[in-house]
Amino acid sequence: MIYPNSEQTIIDNLSFSLAEGEFVLVIGETGIGKSSVLRLMNGLVPHHTGGILSGEIEVAGRSTRLLKPGELSDVVGIVGQNPINGFVCEIVEDEIAFTLETLGISPTVMRKRVEEVLDLLALAELRSREISSLSGGEQQRVAIAAALVAQPKVLLLDEPTSALDPIAAEEVLSILHRLVSDLGLTVVIAEHRLERVIQFVDRILLIKDSGQAELGDAREVLATSPIAPPLVELSRIANLPEVALTIREFRKAISDVRQVEPRSNQKTGEALVSIKNLSASYIDELSEYALSNLSLEIRSGEIVSIMGRNGAGKSTLLKSLVGLAPILSGNVYLSGQDPLKLSGKELIKEVGLVPQDASDLLIESSVARECARADLDNEAVPGKTLGIYQQLSADERSSIHPRDLSEGQKLILALSIQLSANPKVIALDEPTRGLDYQAKRKLISILKSIAAENRAVLIATHDVELVAELADRVVFLAEGELISQGQTHEALTSSPAFAPQVAKAFPGKGILTVAEASKALEK
Amino acid sequence: MKREIHPTFFWLWAFFLVTALIRLDEIRFNVLAIFATVALVYLFGLTPNRARVFKLALRLAVLAVFIRMLFAIFIGVPMPGNTLFTLPLIQLPDFLVGIRLGGDVTTQRLSTALAEVSLFAALIIAFGAANSLTTPTKILKAIPRRLYGVGVATALATTLTPQLAASVSRVRQAQFLRGQSATGIKSWRRIGTPVLEESLARSLDLAASLEARGYGAYVNPSRYRAIKWDLNHLVALLPLIYLALIFPLLTIPSSLAIFFFALILLSPLVALR
Numbered sequence: 133m134i135y136p137n138s139e140q141t142i143i144d145n146l147s148f149s150l151a152e153g154e155f156v157l158v159i160g161e162t163g164i165g166k167s168s169v170l171r172l173m174n175g176l177v178p179h180h181t182g183g184i185l186s187g188e189i190e191v192a193g194r195s196t197r198l199l200k201p202g203e204l205s206d207v208v209g210i211v212g213q214n215p216i217n218g219f220v221c222e223i224v225e226d227e228i229a230f231t232l233e234t235l236g237i238s239p240t241v242m243r244k245r246v247e248e249v250l251d252l253l254a255l256a257e258l259r260s261r262e263i264s265s266l267s268g269g270e271q272q273r274v275a276i277a278a279a280l281v282a283q284p285k286v287l288l289l290d291e292p293t294s295a296l297d298p299i300a301a302e303e304v305l306s307i308l309h310r311l312v313s314d315l316g317l318t319v320v321i322a323e324h325r326l327e328r329v330i331q332f333v334d335r336i337l338l339i340k341d342s343g344q345a346e347l348g349d350a351r352e353v354l355a356t357s358p359i360a361p362p363l364v365e366l367s368r369i370a371n372l373p374e375v376a377l378t379i380r381e382f383r384k385a386i387s388d389v390r391q392v393e394p395r396s397n398q399k400t401g402e403a404l405v406s407i408k409n410l411s412a413s414y415i416d417e418l419s420e421y422a423l424s425n426l427s428l429e430i431r432s433g434e435i436v437s438i439m440g441r442n443g444a445g446k447s448t449l450l451k452s453l454v455g456l457a458p459i460l461s462g463n464v465y466l467s468g469q470d471p472l473k474l475s476g477k478e479l480i481k482e483v484g485l486v487p488q489d490a491s492d493l494l495i496e497s498s499v500a501r502e503c504a505r506a507d508l509d510n511e512a513v514p515g516k517t518l519g520i521y522q523q524l525s526a527d528e529r530s531s532i533h534p535r536d537l538s539e540g541q542k543l544i545l546a547l548s549i550q551l552s553a554n555p556k557v558i559a560l561d562e563p564t565r566g567l568d569y570q571a572k573r574k575l576i577s578i579l580k581s582i583a584a585e586n587r588a589v590l591i592a593t594h595d596v597e598l599v600a601e602l603a604d605r606v607v608f609l610a611e612g613e614l615i616s617q618g619q620t621h622e623a624l625t626s627s628p629a630f631a632p633q634v635a636k637a638f639p640g641k642g643i644l645t646v647a648e649a650s651k652a653l654e655k
Numbered sequence: 656m657k658r659e660i661h662p663t664f665f666w667l668w669a670f671f672l673v674t675a676l677i678r679l680d681e682i683r684f685n686v687l688a689i690f691a692t693v694a695l696v697y698l699f700g701l702t703p704n705r706a707r708v709f710k711l712a713l714r715l716a717v718l719a720v721f722i723r724m725l726f727a728i729f730i731g732v733p734m735p736g737n738t739l740f741t742l743p744l745i746q747l748p749d750f751l752v753g754i755r756l757g758g759d760v761t762t763q764r765l766s767t768a769l770a771e772v773s774l775f776a777a778l779i780i781a782f783g784a785a786n787s788l789t790t791p792t793k794i795l796k797a798i799p800r801r802l803y804g805v806g807v808a809t810a811l812a813t814t815l816t817p818q819l820a821a822s823v824s825r826v827r828q829a830q831f832l833r834g835q836s837a838t839g840i841k842s843w844r845r846i847g848t849p850v851l852e853e854s855l856a857r858s859l860d861l862a863a864s865l866e867a868r869g870y871g872a873y874v875n876p877s878r879y880r881a882i883k884w885d886l887n888h889l890v891a892l893l894p895l896i897y898l899a900l901i902f903p904l905l906t907i908p909s910s911l912a913i914f915f916f917a918l919i920l921l922s923p924l925v926a927l928r
Contacts, residue, residue, distance in 0.1 A: 202872025218864030
């Protein structure tokens, strides 16, 4: 498979067949063609995108060569990366029915099928709600329902949990698991966060750099795969005869492990940010967020992560630092100054905030121009931003369009732009969305080096693995209130929903990261 | 279960209401119509998104009243009647004959303006109500089967506009994070580029989703839970049609007329809820 205007072969000489009722995971680095493989299976590639395809793809006996994706819609359903972009109607029920309307199913059959799917995905309560008012997990379920209602044999999902908090992700994945075991549906899923899905998966399709791919039993592929979730890394370190796919398997296989001294990282730098009894309310196009009576202090050199469900007020808290959240009462001080009284230029020297969509910051047509503009905006020495970017990303291509960078590189570019203003605090909103393990590791080392320069780093995230590796302190928010805060170790091991995989594998041992675990296993 | 209302009902209702008001031509009917419409909207219930649409209509109506009354006080032709108060007269150049700034403000002048603007406000609110009680998607689905494709395309275009507004405000915030105050013509490039790129990406996603779901691939699309015009719809609408087209209401005593009018306005409540 080769895309137009490109010489790169995305997939090279790949052959496989999937049986009914299989749960298959597609893994590979970012931008390597996971989405392409999914879209090849329902004909969107190359019918929708253009390109050259050689070989033959058949789904339920029908060839994607001869039929358009629409004509395959009764055998293959697809849920894209951002389901909200693919919605056609405003109301949940109408959206689900839309699929059937286009297929020309008779109204009585349609009514019955919609009811069935509503029950199957536990959406009956939400049937007459507006889609835009639903949470991320609920929207994902609506998208799955809209694909399932056509009663396809195969369901394709592109990163269904990357934008979800751990609880919502669990909800979606367990429903998928039930569909596979109860209905005999074949599910093919592309996902970065392997730790969430491997326990459900039968086989894995690993796509390698050169467009080569291998399909095999989940255990076998993971035993040698360069992309591996923490549990698999642990199994390798512990030299288990067989890679463990679930926490239970791992716990059974491993004998007693020493207790580990919790790392102590009480930082005593000067307070850079202090928030006192802050209440804020914030209403945007889609939903309402609020903070109530929140007090927090962040010191220099500290990495603090803010956790909580989607909509708990994490983003609002970050926005309040730059004066973008309407404050009802209480105060925010940045090194003793009120952010609302600072001008734009003064503000960026205090806080550099990288928003959830890092690409919102990017406007120019090449990395070099983007960096030059940042130098100008931030009154930095010409070349400073580009220097930071190349040092952080180890990427020399400066004439490339920012849109063509991988998610990880885009994030680093946005971060470099903010860093060149030399802010005392760096804040990131959901930085690991769409990042693979490699990009995540890089981000972790970058953020650690930023904190080592005596800046404070603040991250709003629900990626517990990131927090376990990185944060000194964790702050939990729920419904806009600060419900607990503490050192990463205590905070993460005490909450079952937000405990990382490694902590679950060694209950009560105070081990959070793979590195700590390997030390504990050595001795 | 709540009765499903045909998507065209409230549009027809608004149309006949405005026609009736024009024929009745009295402030009190207009004011009553406004209150009744607002009551109907809240009794039939709105989703948060739709409530925003209706609030916009209300705000527009208030603005219209405000501007018209401002004009009535400051500008206009002299009119007889009781003088309420007198504003200083401002001399205008000769070629602006007939236009006067300031001068006597009479009750006659205010009441004429009020009659005009109350009708206008009722019109805005009646159609605002129709627009917010039926989503554009629904009304377009009610059009004939042959035009189904056109209907869906139009509905999609209308739902994309709010998304565009949302992404503009998000990008504007992002530019603020780069220390740029986003005002003036120059900022449009900084905001326009990411927004356009995003909406392009979104349209591609949407097109892929439509294609994957078989849109346009089948010749005979069907209708999910089609809502039909029934007797109740007719019962709810007929008094208003009668009022608008046949019976000018003025032949009965005026104190009874307003009572009668109120009953007519509430007929959808009785027949459709």
